[in-house]
Amino acid sequence: xxxxxxxxxxxxxxxxxxxxxxxxxxxxxxxxxPQEQNDAALLSVGGARLAFTTDSYVVDPIFFPGGDxxxxxxxxxxxxxxxxGARPVAISVGLILEEGLPVADLQRILQSMNRAADAAxxxxxTGDTKVVPRGKADKIFINTAGIGVVERAYxxxxxxxxxxxxxxxxxxxxxxxxxxxxxxxxxxxxxDIQSDSAPLNGLIAALLxxxxxxxxxxxxxxxxxxxxxxxxxxxxxxxxxxxEEAAIPVLPTVRGACNILGLDPMFVANEGKLLAIVAPExxxxxxQVMQGHPAGAAAAIIxxxxxxxxxxxxxxxAIGGRRAIEMLAGEQLPRIC
Amino acid sequence: xxxxxxxxxxxxxxxxxxxxxxxxxxxxxxxxxPQEQNDAALLSVGGARLAFTTDSYVVDPIFFPGGDxxxxxxxxxxxxxxxxGARPVAISVGLILEEGLPVADLQRILQSMNRAADAAxxxxxTGDTKVVPRGKADKIFINTAGIGVVERAYxxxxxxxxxxxxxxxxxxxxxxxxxxxxxxxxxxxxxDIQSDSAPLNGLIAALLxxxxxxxxxxxxxxxxxxxxxxxxxxxxxxxxxxxEEAAIPVLPTVRGACNILGLDPMFVANEGKLLAIVAPExxxxxxQVMQGHPAGAAAAIIxxxxxxxxxxxxxxxAIGGRRAIEMLAGEQLPRIC
Numbered sequence: 001x002x003x004x005x006x007x008x009x010x011x012x013x014x015x016x017x018x019x020x021x022x023x024x025x026x027x028x029x030x031x032x033x034p035q036e037q038n039d040a041a042l043l044s045v046g047g048a049r050l051a052f053t054t055d056s057y058v059v060d061p062i063f064f065p066g067g068d069x070x071x072x073x074x075x076x077x078x079x080x081x082x083x084x085g086a087r088p089v090a091i092s093v094g095l096i097l098e099e100g101l102p103v104a105d106l107q108r109i110l111q112s113m114n115r116a117a118d119a120a121x122x123x124x125x126t127g128d129t130k131v132v133p134r135g136k137a138d139k140i141f142i143n144t145a146g147i148g149v150v151e152r153a154y155x156x157x158x159x160x161x162x163x164x165x166x167x168x169x170x171x172x173x174x175x176x177x178x179x180x181x182x183x184x185x186x187x188x189x190x191x192d193i194q195s196d197s198a199p200l201n202g203l204i205a206a207l208l209x210x211x212x213x214x215x216x217x218x219x220x221x222x223x224x225x226x227x228x229x230x231x232x233x234x235x236x237x238x239x240x241x242x243x244e245e246a247a248i249p250v251l252p253t254v255r256g257a258c259n260i261l262g263l264d265p266m267f268v269a270n271e272g273k274l275l276a277i278v279a280p281e282x283x284x285x286x287x288q289v290m291q292g293h294p295a296g297a298a299a300a301i302i303x304x305x306x307x308x309x310x311x312x313x314x315x316x317x318a319i320g321g322r323r324a325i326e327m328l329a330g331e332q333l334p335r336i337c
Numbered sequence: 338x339x340x341x342x343x344x345x346x347x348x349x350x351x352x353x354x355x356x357x358x359x360x361x362x363x364x365x366x367x368x369x370x371p372q373e374q375n376d377a378a379l380l381s382v383g384g385a386r387l388a389f390t391t392d393s394y395v396v397d398p399i400f401f402p403g404g405d406x407x408x409x410x411x412x413x414x415x416x417x418x419x420x421x422g423a424r425p426v427a428i429s430v431g432l433i434l435e436e437g438l439p440v441a442d443l444q445r446i447l448q449s450m451n452r453a454a455d456a457a458x459x460x461x462x463t464g465d466t467k468v469v470p471r472g473k474a475d476k477i478f479i480n481t482a483g484i485g486v487v488e489r490a491y492x493x494x495x496x497x498x499x500x501x502x503x504x505x506x507x508x509x510x511x512x513x514x515x516x517x518x519x520x521x522x523x524x525x526x527x528x529d530i531q532s533d534s535a536p537l538n539g540l541i542a543a544l545l546x547x548x549x550x551x552x553x554x555x556x557x558x559x560x561x562x563x564x565x566x567x568x569x570x571x572x573x574x575x576x577x578x579x580x581e582e583a584a585i586p587v588l589p590t591v592r593g594a595c596n597i598l599g600l601d602p603m604f605v606a607n608e609g610k611l612l613a614i615v616a617p618e619x620x621x622x623x624x625q626v627m628q629g630h631p632a633g634a635a636a637a638i639i640x641x642x643x644x645x646x647x648x649x650x651x652x653x654x655a656i657g658g659r660r661a662i663e664m665l666a667g668e669q670l671p672r673i674c
Contacts, residue, residue: 095393110365
């Protein structure tokens with residue numbers, strides 16, 4: 001650890017986050033190696049094959065166009081389970097409330113969680129509530145943990161990408177991050193940008209039903225965005241990926257807001273997007289499945305897996321150039337989820 | 338909800354906490370009725386019988402005599418699983434860090450979590466780390482969720498107490514709460530009070546191995562203390578319980594500190610204690626099992642279940658009086674876990 005104290009960047013999902021995880025948290029807490037890091041842990045418990053995951057949500061503001069901290073907390077955990085090929089079943093909810101939080105705000109968030117759980121077909125089965133004095137938290141923090149059941153014979157992880165595979169994305173990038181940022185900063189320019197917060201378990205079930213183990217890797221590009229998530233995959237799978245810049249869907253409003261603020265949408269968080277890495281012979285079919293699903297109407301094939309140098313991520317620009325993409329060190333957008 | 342805003346007392350484990358749960362959180366989040374509230378949810382997933390639970394930890398200070406927020410977070414979740422008769426298997430860890438937290442403090446806490454997990458025989462399998470700006474949290478908050486496997490044919494819950502049953506406690510009460518409070522306030526008077534933070538799954542396995550389904554109810558008296566936990570049990574089981582004041586073990590230092598501060602040790606939190614409600618014919622054997630275990634050396638039979646008026650908790654005093662015990666409305670000791 002290069003810093004003696006925790007920095008905001010340690011929570012960014014980028015390079016500092018990975019250092020904190022790899023150098024301190026994972027070696028201290030357990031024997032899991034960094035390469036085994038996936039969105040959910042796979043366990044065999046009582047004869048059942050389970051996926052288990054957790055996330056805490058500290059987004060600021062707690063309400064934003066297209067969602068709030070409540071549906072984010074449900075969708076995020078549902079999606080982490082689904083990315084492992086599991087069917088999400090049960091969710092726990094841990095609330096940390098700041099003294100003085102309006103009860104009406106809490107009620108609105110709980111209702112949103114309930115609707116999100118219904119939409120994803122999961123049950124909230126257990127919970128916990130703590131209250132801290134005014135000024136010791138920021139309105140509300142939510143932790144969700146989730147259990148899914150792994151019903152398929154093959155495992156999906158970040159290490160399954162193979163040379164020749166195609167990289168698919170189910171829609172436009174950066175919507176969530178820019179909706180939260182615009183809302184936080186009161187930016188007029190992007191008042192019509194909505195978070196993409198959505199459950200992806202239905203879309204993933206459709207993909208796996210149609211394509212089976214030709215789906216080699218799945219991951220949701222949340223904190224750190226598409227670039228960071230693909231960097232994780234190329235490192236886990238020891239491959240390279242080349243992206244086609246022109247193929248990556250970005251809404252004009254999001255691109256405009258990013259330009260004005262000096263942000264790269266490739267690093268901006270999404271909450272209803274997935275990256276699927278599939279065998280080349282099924283890529284067309286995968287695209288059709290995605291485009292036929294409400295959560296994938298704007299899906300696209302955005303790149304392919306190459307094998308030249310392990311662990312590299314490249315972007316081919318519209319005018320034919322090629323540049324390597326690295327993880328950001330620190331925080332582009334703090335408290336985005 | 339009588340208040341428009343969240344009060345500290347809503348996190349106390351007492352009457353306000355129960356109102357928040359019963360009037361808002363549970364009806365909004367799911368169909369679980371308040372009577373079904375136990376320390377863990379029981380689920381059937383993929384053919385396995387599981388227990389699933391979560392708790393967030395916001396204790397202040399994060400280090401105190403006898404423990405820290407790290408072992409507390411592991412032991413608390415291990416114990417919630419064990420109270421359902423489950424064998425704790427896997428734990429998730431969600432960290433919310435305040436910018437500026439010394440990395441050395443984080444490392445000490447993680448090491449403590451790892452030791453506690455080893456001692457309880459559980460694995461930390463997945464996690465998440467968020468960082469919030471300075472002043473938006475208080476050093477570190479930890480959420481743990483846990484999965485246990487239910488290997489016994491009978492269920493243990495708070496609703497199993499029957500008239501005639503004996504109430505057992507595995508040791509002295511109030512140690513954790515007073516250790517934290519003394520440490521927070523810098524009280525000299527109780528510098529030798531240590532938190533009782535400990536895993537109880539080993540003791541519970543020993544009890545269930547010896548007594549099977551003659552163990553009718555188990556619960557750990559954490560927030561709200563022994564009094565609040567027993568009030569929950571009499572309400573869930575629709576029975577009355579009468580306690581013998583003289584039989585309830587309290588360390589002289591804890592009693593002294595409580596007297597000076599005007600606190601009732603019956604309402605002070607414990608983190609290594611369990612209440613076991615067992616059939617009268619096995620009470621002696623249960624006591625022997627407890628006293629033969631390192632976590633139960635000071636165990637005692639502290640009362641019995643009577644059936645006169647459903648939902649009442651009585652204390653028989655040393656001089657022969659009898660008084661009803663009610664839950665506290667609000668917060669005796671905030672941020673005790």
